[in-house]
Amino acid sequence: MPVYRAPVDDTLFVLNDVLKYERYNNLPGFSDATPDIVEAVLREAARMAEEVFFPLNQSGDQEGCVRHEDSSVTTPKGFKEAFEQYKEAGWMGLAFDPEYGGQGLPYTLHSAIGEYFSSANMAFAMYPGLTQGAMAAIHVHGSDEQKQQFLPKMVEGTWTGTMNLTEPHCGTDLGLLRTKAVPQKDGSYKISGQKIFISAGEHDMSENIIHLVLARIEGAPEGVKGISLFIVPKFLVGEDGSVGERNGVACGSIEEKMGIHANSTCVMNYDDATGYLIGEEHKGLKAMFVMMNEARLGVGLQGLSIAEVAYQNAVTYAKERLQGRALSGAKEPEKKADPIIVHPDVRRNLMTVRAFNEAARAFILWAALKSDVAHRSEDGTDRELSEDMMGLLTPVIKGVLTDKGFDHAVMAQQMYGGHGYIEEHGMSQYVRDARIAMIYEGANGIQALDLVGRKLPANGGRAVQAFFKEVGDFCEENRGDENLAFFTKHLKKGLNDLQAATMWFVQNAMAKPDNAGAGSHDYMHLFGLVALGYMWALQAKAANEKIAAGANGDAQFLDSKLTTARFFMERVMPETSAHLARISSGADTMMAMPAEAF
Structure with missing residues (x-):
């Protein structure tokens, strides 16, 4: 049977020692998130993840959701009761605006507990996750009336939400969208069309489902410039907030x-459904992107979450499974064989996944802190810098963390040998669940194109130059620290490769756009390696500082942290050179063959 234990201590190390979270207590909501409160919230989230959501993960996968003749859907046994506990505990509104019933705590804390919930039960965590994205879109673009009508019930968890973009004939290219909206005399619209792949589109866990639907108002311009966004509730809502x-x-x-x-991933049919315009006519994509960007960060978190729970199970199995003897001599001679964790290739797999997980956790929380600054700081310069960084890093977080999350779920599965292919051990489910994260909310190839084509040149390259400066300054400031010299040397080499790749695009992609497309995937992963390497350098610095201060009983934890950091720099960071070489080869060979030759 699978196991899971939320990595609370590692989260606390990142928040307290690496990010020095308390420095931000001048921001709204942070003063309420004292170290004691943060730890209490994390440990309660861990308890709920381990005891309530995780036991339903395997059974939920086996049972699935059921659609009935009246088009209603029931979720697997225990899900409705688990959602009720989630709702009653107030998790839905943890980081949301108190004006609508939220607790106003930092988004960084929301992200930390989001990892635990997704590791424990990714399918379950998607129900509140979609709702929180819909809440964000309504909060930013909804009218005061819409916010008062919908947000309090959604923050409670009494109502849930979805996002409806994809149609059978269009996914990435939303300009092909056909769902239509016909204006009515009362100011509402009649929405007709079909949407597919709608996560949590129908279920039995809430009283109402608030769908956010992209549609084209009759007579609107063709393409993405003619798309509007609508609130379409499952049940109509009266002026007094009652469900009709x-x-x-x-x-x-x-x-x-x-x-x-x-x-419940649904095909949703809209047949003259009553909808309400949110935001401006023909500006729906802008409004929906509030939800999509939040969702993309959440999906990146899913990549880490599945890699973490898969790793934990692989370690447990590697310590127990007896096969062969260690190359350097028997480690447990009283037994007929040694546990497979003694073998270097097993260690290679486990260390690769661990090194990713611990850096990715820091990366997610570092980025979430940027989001908090962007949304809560009164300093315009700080807000601008953080918004720039979030825009730049969103495709990296989504693309790199989900690509690697899937790869590492497979690596963890490999530790089981044939048993990893058998459903009983649960590893197959982690591989299957992780695969979707590379596809939805913008396939990873699109994330790479977005990074290279839009995010790099935005505002004259302001964001990427700020990232280069932050990482470069860290290397320079710590160059004389003998305890960090190893880490800064490898990080600086990776940064040099990233800067060289960026310059290559500047020199070769404008005249020949295929060069950008051909190198975009490698560039995204090169960027991700440097970002993760930076996270390891920050963690190594924090670990050394704690050791110098006496370790406070954490000597083994800190030593393991430094060992894992060295592994990443030695075995993973050198991949930046390969990415640079592939980027620099251009698009000629890739695009040379005519389509009929394939």
């Missing part, structure tokens, strides 16, 4: 999927 009659929206079917079986 059923709207013209129904689940046509549940998608048969490779993984996340316990999440």
Whole structure:
């Protein structure tokens, strides 16, 4: 049977010692998040993840969701009760605006507990995750009336939310969208069309589902410039907030999927459903991107979450499974064989996954802290810098962390040999669940193109230059520290490769755009390696400082942290050179063959 234990101590190390979280207590919400409160919140989230959500993960995968003749959907056994506990504990509104019932705590804390919930049960965590994204979009672009009408019930968890973009004929290219919106005399619209792949589109865990739907108002311009966003509730809502009659929206079917079986991924049919414009006409994509960007950060978090729980199970198995003898001589001679964790290739797999997980956790929390500054700081310069950084890093977080999350779920599965291919041990589910994260909320190839084509040149390259400066300054400031010299040397080499790749695009992609497309995937991963390497350098600095101060009983934890940091720099960071070489080769060979030759 699978196991899971939330990595609370590692989260606390990142927040307290690496990011020095308390320095931000001048921001709204941070003064309430004292170290004691943060630890208490993390440990309660860990308890709920381990005791409530995790036991439903394997059974939920096996049972799946069921659609009934009346188009209603029931979730797996225990899910409704678990959601009720989630709702009653107030997790939905942890970081949301107190004006609408939220607790106003930092988004950074929300991200930390989000890892635990997704590791414990990714399919379950998607139900509140989609709701929180819908809440964010309504909060930013909704009218005061819409915010008062919908947000309090969503913050409570009494109502949930979805996002509806994809149609059978269009996914990435939303300019092809056909769902139509017909204006009504009362100011509402009649929405008609079909949406597919709608996560949590129909279920039995909330009283109402608030769908955010992209549609084209009759007579609107073609392409993405003619798209608007609408609030379409499952049940119409009265002026007093009461739930009324059923709207013209129904689940046509549940998608048969490779993984996340316990999440009801629906085909949604809109038949003259009543909808309400959110934001401006023809500006729907801008409004939806508030939700999409939040979702992309959440999906990046899923990559880490699955890699973490898969790693924990692989370690447990590697310590117990007896096969062969250590190359250097028997380690447990009283037994017929040694546990497989003695073998270097097993260690290579486990250390690779661990080195990713601990850096990715720091990267997610570092980025979440930037988001908090962007949304809460009164300093315009700090807000601008943080917004720039978030825009730049969102495709890196989504693309790199989900690519590697899947790769590392596979590596963890490999530790089981044939048993990893058998459903009983649960590793197959982690591989299946992790695979979708590379696809939804913008396939990773699109994330790479977004990074190279839009985010790098934005504002004259202001964001990427700020990132280069931050990492470069760290290397320079710590160059004389003999305890950090090893880390800064490898980090600086990776940064040099990233800067060289960036300059290559400047010199070769404008005249020949295929060069940018051909190198975009490698560039995204090169950027991710430097970001993760920076996180390791920051963690190594914090670990050395704690050791110098006496370690405070954490000597083994800190020594392990430094060993893992060295492994990353020795065995993973050198991949930046390969990425640079591939980027610099250009697009000629890639684009040379005519399509009919494939």
